[in-house]
Amino acid sequence: MRIFSKTLSNPRRLLFCLCAGLLLSWFTLKGTGLHANLDLLCQLHRILSTEADLLSQHNSTGTNSHLSHLKDVKLPRILYTKSDVFNPQRTDVLTVTPWLAPIVWHGTFNRHILNTQFHQIDVRVGLTVFAIKKYTRFLNTFIESAEKFFMVGHKVNYYVFTDRVNEIPNFTFAKGRRLVVLEVPAYERWQDVTMRRMEMIRDFSIKRFVKEVDYLACVDVDMVFLDEVGVEILSNVFGALHPGFFEKSRNEFTYERRPQSSAYIPVELGDFYFAGGYFGGVIEEVIKLTNYCHNAMMADKQQNIEALWQDESYLNRYFLSHKPTKILSPEYIWNNYYGSPAVVKTKRFLGIDKIYDEVRF
Ligand code: 5GW
Numbered sequence: 001m002r003i004f005s006k007t008l009s010n011p012r013r014l015l016f017c018l019c020a021g022l023l024l025s026w027f028t029l030k031g032t033g034l035h036a037n038l039d040l041l042c043q044l045h046r047i048l049s050t051e052a053d054l055l056s057q058h059n060s061t062g063t064n065s066h067l068s069h070l071k072d073v074k075l076p077r078i079l080y081t082k083s084d085v086f087n088p089q090r091t092d093v094l095t096v097t098p099w100l101a102p103i104v105w106h107g108t109f110n111r112h113i114l115n116t117q118f119h120q121i122d123v124r125v126g127l128t129v130f131a132i133k134k135y136t137r138f139l140n141t142f143i144e145s146a147e148k149f150f151m152v153g154h155k156v157n158y159y160v161f162t163d164r165v166n167e168i169p170n171f172t173f174a175k176g177r178r179l180v181v182l183e184v185p186a187y188e189r190w191q192d193v194t195m196r197r198m199e200m201i202r203d204f205s206i207k208r209f210v211k212e213v214d215y216l217a218c219v220d221v222d223m224v225f226l227d228e229v230g231v232e233i234l235s236n237v238f239g240a241l242h243p244g245f246f247e248k249s250r251n252e253f254t255y256e257r258r259p260q261s262s263a264y265i266p267v268e269l270g271d272f273y274f275a276g277g278y279f280g281g282v283i284e285e286v287i288k289l290t291n292y293c294h295n296a297m298m299a300d301k302q303q304n305i306e307a308l309w310q311d312e313s314y315l316n317r318y319f320l321s322h323k324p325t326k327i328l329s330p331e332y333i334w335n336n337y338y339g340s341p342a343v344v345k346t347k348r349f350l351g352i353d354k355i356y357d358e359v360r361f
Pocket residue numbers: 129130131132133134135190191193194219220221222277359360361
């Protein structure tokens with residue numbers, strides 16, 4: 001009885017009881033499990049929490065201390081099934097590195113929790129792509145699919161580096177998202193087109209990105225988003241497992257093996273083989289990474305040597321001595337050339353088949 005009257009006198013509890021009662025009868029009627037209706041439950045709970053907060057604010061308007069706003073700090077309450085220490089979500093793949101960086105696979109994270117965390121800091125994400133020469137043709141699919149699947153609900157700046165400014169189509173963007181066209185030179189050799197991305201990302205990060213975004217993701221443009229790529233990718237510094245090498249052993253990695261090159265990695269070293277077309281992190285870390293890679297390339301150029309897989313080789317060398325704080329599974333940079341292995345549950349970001357004669361020069 002005491003509990004009952006206490007409940008009635010507290011608007012937050014009253015609301016919660018009403019909500020719980022409603023839900024209970026609803027579940028009984030429908031006869032469905034809790035799991036399938038978790039989202040609805042979360043939504044209801046959030047609405048009611050906000051109403052309860054408003055009520056308690058209303059009740060405390062008498063206190064006009066300059067600290068009174070501190071009482072109303074909103075703590076989002078999210079409902080989800082408890083993690084089970086004896087039931088790992090994935091047992092078929094490695095989900096953490098020896099230096100305790102997560103490896104992000106489908107099924108290992110709760111997007112709802114992560115979105116709440118990143119909304120709390122109002123995260124701003126930059127996505128850089130290069131569309132040099134004929135590669136402007138990939139932009140339409142890239143941007144349109146990114147609007148459907150990349151960081152949905154968050155602030156995004158697309159940074160498009162191009163030499164063909166007037167070939168950039170018009171797009172419509174969701175709220176808080178925009179495209180920034182950055183005019184840059186087109187290098188003669190295709191190797192330089194891909195390698196010089198490091199220098200340009202570094203320079204624009206220092207000049208501009210640091211003021212506009214918190215994180216940067218730097219990716220290839222000849223790609224399409226087919227499933228969600230969200231805040232689960234964000235970390236201090238991240239890379240992605242190359243789809244062609246995640247099952248391979250060290251000696252099969254196509255690292256640069258000539259000791260004269262600054263991208264050299266001896267056969268007894270190396271953790272993973274990372275894809276050149278996907279890296280990122282906080283701006284400061286992206287500056288360190290791109291600066292290292294660019295300087296290593298320039299040092300090699302002085303000696304007339306160029307690493308086997310251009311920027312990808314230098315990136316792999318960087319990650320050997322600066323371990324990424326998060327690693328994306330090949331779901332995040334798949335290519336159907338590698339088929340559809342069982343461990344790849346979803347192809348989030350897929351390479352587009354190129355007719356090489358049409359795009360190469
Ligand atoms: C053109 C011919 C050969 C190699 C690269 C290019 C090229 C690359 C180009 O003409 N224009 C251009 O913007 N790029 C940028 O470099 C694109 O963002 C592209 O996604 C990235 C890497 O080159 P890819 O995608 O041809 O490399 P792979 O390894 O994915 O085939």
